[in-house]
Amino acid sequence: MSTVMPxxxxxxxxxxxxxxxxxxxxxxxxxxxxARYEVLRTLRTPAFLIPTIALPVxxxxxxxxxxQGSKPPNPQIALQVLSGFTMFSVIGPGVFGLGIxxxxxxxxxxxxLKRAQPMPFAANLIGKLFSAMSISLLVITLLLTxxxxxxxxxxxxxxxxxxxxxxxxxxxxxxxxGLLIGSLVSGNGAPAIVNLIFFPMIYLSGLFPFPLPKALQxxxxxxxxxxxxxxxxxxxxxxxQLNPWISAEVLIGFxxxxxxxxxxxxxxxx
Amino acid sequence: MYAPQPLYPGPVASFTGVYxxxxxxxxxxxxxxEVRPGELLAILGPNGxxxxxxxSLLLGLQEPSQGQVAIFGESPRMMDARRKLGxxxxxxxxxxxxxxxxxxxxxxxxxxxxxxMHEVLDLTQTxxxxxxxxxxLSGGQKRLSQFAMAICGRPKLLFLDEPTVGxxxxxxxxMWFTLRELVKRGTSIVLTxxxxxxxxxxxxxVVVLAKGRVIASGTVNEIRSVVARKKISCVxxxxxxxxxxxxxxxxxxxxxxxxxxxxxxxxxxxRQLLATxxxxxxxxxxxxxxxxxxxxxxxxxxx
Numbered sequence: 001m002s003t004v005m006p007x008x009x010x011x012x013x014x015x016x017x018x019x020x021x022x023x024x025x026x027x028x029x030x031x032x033x034x035a036r037y038e039v040l041r042t043l044r045t046p047a048f049l050i051p052t053i054a055l056p057v058x059x060x061x062x063x064x065x066x067x068q069g070s071k072p073p074n075p076q077i078a079l080q081v082l083s084g085f086t087m088f089s090v091i092g093p094g095v096f097g098l099g100i101x102x103x104x105x106x107x108x109x110x111x112x113l114k115r116a117q118p119m120p121f122a123a124n125l126i127g128k129l130f131s132a133m134s135i136s137l138l139v140i141t142l143l144l145t146x147x148x149x150x151x152x153x154x155x156x157x158x159x160x161x162x163x164x165x166x167x168x169x170x171x172x173x174x175x176x177x178g179l180l181i182g183s184l185v186s187g188n189g190a191p192a193i194v195n196l197i198f199f200p201m202i203y204l205s206g207l208f209p210f211p212l213p214k215a216l217q218x219x220x221x222x223x224x225x226x227x228x229x230x231x232x233x234x235x236x237x238x239x240x241q242l243n244p245w246i247s248a249e250v251l252i253g254f255x256x257x258x259x260x261x262x263x264x265x266x267x268x269x270x
Numbered sequence: 271m272y273a274p275q276p277l278y279p280g281p282v283a284s285f286t287g288v289y290x291x292x293x294x295x296x297x298x299x300x301x302x303x304e305v306r307p308g309e310l311l312a313i314l315g316p317n318g319x320x321x322x323x324x325x326s327l328l329l330g331l332q333e334p335s336q337g338q339v340a341i342f343g344e345s346p347r348m349m350d351a352r353r354k355l356g357x358x359x360x361x362x363x364x365x366x367x368x369x370x371x372x373x374x375x376x377x378x379x380x381x382x383x384x385x386x387m388h389e390v391l392d393l394t395q396t397x398x399x400x401x402x403x404x405x406x407l408s409g410g411q412k413r414l415s416q417f418a419m420a421i422c423g424r425p426k427l428l429f430l431d432e433p434t435v436g437x438x439x440x441x442x443x444x445m446w447f448t449l450r451e452l453v454k455r456g457t458s459i460v461l462t463x464x465x466x467x468x469x470x471x472x473x474x475x476v477v478v479l480a481k482g483r484v485i486a487s488g489t490v491n492e493i494r495s496v497v498a499r500k501k502i503s504c505v506x507x508x509x510x511x512x513x514x515x516x517x518x519x520x521x522x523x524x525x526x527x528x529x530x531x532x533x534x535x536x537x538x539x540x541r542q543l544l545a546t547x548x549x550x551x552x553x554x555x556x557x558x559x560x561x562x563x564x565x566x567x568x569x570x571x572x573x
Contacts (some may be wrong), residue, residue: 118423
């Protein structure tokens with residue numbers, strides 16, 4: 001009886017094919033696990049949670065209720081104020097969450113570790129996006145509840161649903177901006193850079209209920225936050241300065257450009 | 271206990287004529303290296319030898335300038351290949367607010383057939399850390415948690431970069447025990463280490479890198495025997511200057527009552543010593559350790 005050893009070159013492909021493929025269910029579970037823990041981490045970080053939730057709520061209470069006094073509000077202005085603050089509230093989680101969070105993870109070697117591990121494509125980033133969307137949903141719900149309960153704002157269910165949808169989807173381009181910042185700067189530098197972009201953008205895009213100087217009004221259109229607010233106004237059935245479809249295209253294009261440059265940077269330097 | 275996993279017939283990882291240049295710096299200069307199935311391979315080398323570069327090519331973090339790097343016959347960038355890989359890196363600061371159990375759970379989710387959580391915790395003896403936030407752990411506990419993350423996916427090739435830095439003696443022994451256990455189960459392990467005794471204790475094979483290429487490869491004993499020198503130590507009235515001129519003596523010095531002699535031909539010198547000093551006692555002959563071999567090898571390359 002003779003024993004024949006198969007030559008490695010013959011058995012190699014067989015063994016490779018025999019390696020178990022990742023079932024779709026496990027792949028989805030990996031994305032879900034990343035997302036779930038990302039939300040959990042956010043909830044465990046009051047330093048992030050309080051400013052992103054408390055700040056829009058406080059500002060809205062001040063401008064939407066306290067300044068309003070007891071006189072019944074002009075319904076259209078009340079909705080405009082509400083729109084501005086809900087959109088303000090969804091930009092923060094995206095820009096801060098991804099901008100600072102991702103820059104930190106890059107600095108701490110976590111991004112490199114996950115690239116070496118078999119993490120499914122972009123699972124960490126999709127987890128962060130999901131977390132930012134969850135936080136946004138929470139703040140929008142809070143703001144809409146305050147608006148209808150205390151600020152005498154009348155909303156139909158359809159208006160509320162459309163405004164919420166715009167807000168939650170509106171997180172995407174600002175997460176893309178956050179990712180771009182996070183891929184360019186270190187974790188220590190990220191908070192300064194994010195603040196430097198965030199606050200001027202919020203003011204200059206006319207989200208706050210005080211009129212911009214004339215010269216800046218047209219320039220507001222260069223900011224993505226302006227276009228998000230246009231979509232939100234349209235969702236609430238208010239007049240807009242631009243065709244909302246144009247604003248939607250601007251936001252999609254903006255997100256695409258941010259993602260392109262972030263991906264290019266990450267492929268070069270990791 | 272698990273039966274050993276079926277062995278992969280070819281090398282589990284290979285470098286074939288790999289060059290990696292950063293500008294004018296040749297980090298890898300024609301590296302040829304294979305990791306065989308089921309072996310524990312220790313990669314040694316001084317700083318700047320190309321260890322880190324070799325590692326990042328193996329993990330698919332960088333591309334070689336020239337040559338081929340493969341794990342399980344595939345590019346390290348292929349997800350199917352990386353799913354057979356477990357990784358423990360240096361200089362990683364994991365999220366401080368995540369609990370150890372959650373970190374392991376996240377990593378487990380990337381693999382096709384990960385170990386159940388209790389098995390990971392048992393095998394790495396981290397059960398007592400499972401519910402603690404990562405940021406509250408000691409340096410050694412952090413390393414153990416990262417080790418648990420590295421093995422939780424039942425990797426066929428486990429890559430560990432300086433795994434026991436910062437561990438106390440007990441924790442290090444425990445990790446060594448686990449590594450031996452994993453080798454028994456059929457896992458191939460590549461580790462880099464600064465602790466030569468770690469390589470001596472664990473490695474089936476040692477590879478010494480210098481200036482981006484392999485300068486020596488073999489079992490610990492083979493590497494040690496590359497260096498022919500031996501040490502003779504004895505209590506004698508002879509002084510270093512009496513023996514220094516003997517042929518085959520490389521160095522002689524006095525260490526309190528003992529005379530320490532480094533020689534190339536121990537038997538000849540021992541005969542000569544015994545003939546010269548009848549009162550000589552406590553004679554010891556020892557082979558150069560891995561540390562001496564390593565120093566000599568890397569110094570030769572540097573010259």
